[in-house]
Amino acid sequence: MSLAISPQARDALEGWIAAAAALRGNAPATLSAYRGDVVEFIAFMTAHRAEPQGLAALSRIEVRDMRAWLAGLRSGGVGSRSVARKLSAVKAFYRWLAEREGFEPTAVLTTRAPRFQKKLPRPMTEDAAREMIGTVETQADGWIAARDAAVVTLLYGCGLRMSEALGLTGASVPLAEALRIVGKGGKERVVPVLPVARTAVDRYVALCPFDLGAEDPLFRGARGGPLNARLVRKATERARLQLGLPSSATPHAFRHSFATHLLASGGDLRAIQDLLGHASLSTTQAYTSVDGAHLMRVYEDTHPKAR
Incomplete structure (x- = not known):
């Protein structure tokens, strides 16, 4: 899937990962999951919009594009909890990217995750x-x-x-x-x-x-x-x-x-x-x-x- 990502988008993604590692102290496994989620998102948008997803294209993502992505995840059997996690990663990336590139990320940030019942832990007696x-x-x-x-x-x-x-x-x-x-x-x-x-x-x-x-x-x-x-x-x-x-x-x-x-x-x-x-x-x-x-x-x- 990484082949579907433009060099500019890949550089931006790695810049965000580096910032998350430095400022938030995320664990390597967490950063790897973030990277994978955003790569999948950009790859989907490349196919969905039939154009390379460089920084300019990413800044033009619309609400209907986000809906198509969520629908694609659900039709692919991705559970609500995993969809919410992927959306959270994409939103975090967009907050960072929008501040850096100076565009309005409202379409992405206002997208709502599907509701799911939180799985409560089961303690032992x-x-x-x-x-x-x-x-x-x-x-x-x-x-x-x-x-x-x-x-x-x-x-x-x-x-x-x-x-x-x-x-x-x-x-x-x-x-x-x-x-x-x-x-x-x-x-x-x-x-x-x-x-x-x-x-x-x-x-x-x-x-x-x-x-x-x-x-x-x-x-x-x-x-x-x-x-x-x-x-x-x-x-x-x-x-x-x-x-x-x-x-x-x-x-x-x-x-x-x-x-x-x-x-x-x-x-x-x-x-x-x-x-x-x-x-x-x-x-x-x-x-x-x-x-x-x-x-x-x-x-x-x-x-x-x-x-």
């Missing part, structure tokens, strides 16, 4: 989370078992993303009472570390046969290289099958469970937002699924007018 951690440790022997248990304990005990846990270096140990984590977009946050998490990591460090230098990855694969997230996912998959848990019991479910169980214990939603590193409170709300009866009990126990 507290008992299931504890059983999963214990069972993960039985999926291997020696230091590898201790390693896997340490990783999932950090996911649940600190609400870390997998990439954040695997991004820790030898300089992090021994773990302090709090960790400074650099999350998505280069955003920093401080998360408290429970004693059980420190103990799990200490046990792994004591058993690990490799030198854990300050600049080296903390969690290692069997041959000493950085631990691949796929191996953690495999260990948790075996554990959930052994326990008879649903397919939603994934490594990322530990993070969902961390947030949900904190809220269920009366935790403040804003504080949980900070712990998770979410830019938007609405994102945190999607991570938490506490039944109305519990929220009512918390309200009655804590609200001044209810006492």
Whole structure:
């Protein structure tokens, strides 16, 4: 599809990607997805309008062109969630391009994404989370078992993303009472570390046969290289099958469970937002699924007018 893009449009696209990487700190996988979405859009417009899509042509995109693109995606079997993601990438590119080239991007920016039902995360129960951690440790022997248990304990005990846990270096140990984590977009946050998490990591460090230098990855694969997230996912998959848990019991479910169980214990939603590193409170709300009866009990126990 890249052959359908003019050199000027390709240069503009790479300029936008470079700007997004520098200013927003997007992960390489995210930037790759953005690039692919915009390439597909420009390629479609090249065929749809039967002309090369240079910068001048891109500035003349109309509402009917956008409708044709969306219709083409849907007829091609692209789901509403994916369509919304692609449209978001195209809009971000157009905002940057319009400011740089000085044209009016209204036709693109006013295009509405199809509605879709947000898929809420499914956290594990507290008992299931504890059983999963214990069972993960039985999926291997020696230091590898201790390693896997340490990783999932950090996911649940600190609400870390997998990439954040695997991004820790030898300089992090021994773990302090709090960790400074650099999350998505280069955003920093401080998360408290429970004693059980420190103990799990200490046990792994004591058993690990490799030198854990300050600049080296903390969690290692069997041959000493950085631990691949796929191996953690495999260990948790075996554990959930052994326990008879649903397919939603994934490594990322530990993070969902961390947030949900904190809220269920009366935790403040804003504080949980900070712990998770979410830019938007609405994102945190999607991570938490506490039944109305519990929220009512918390309200009655804590609200001044209810006492």
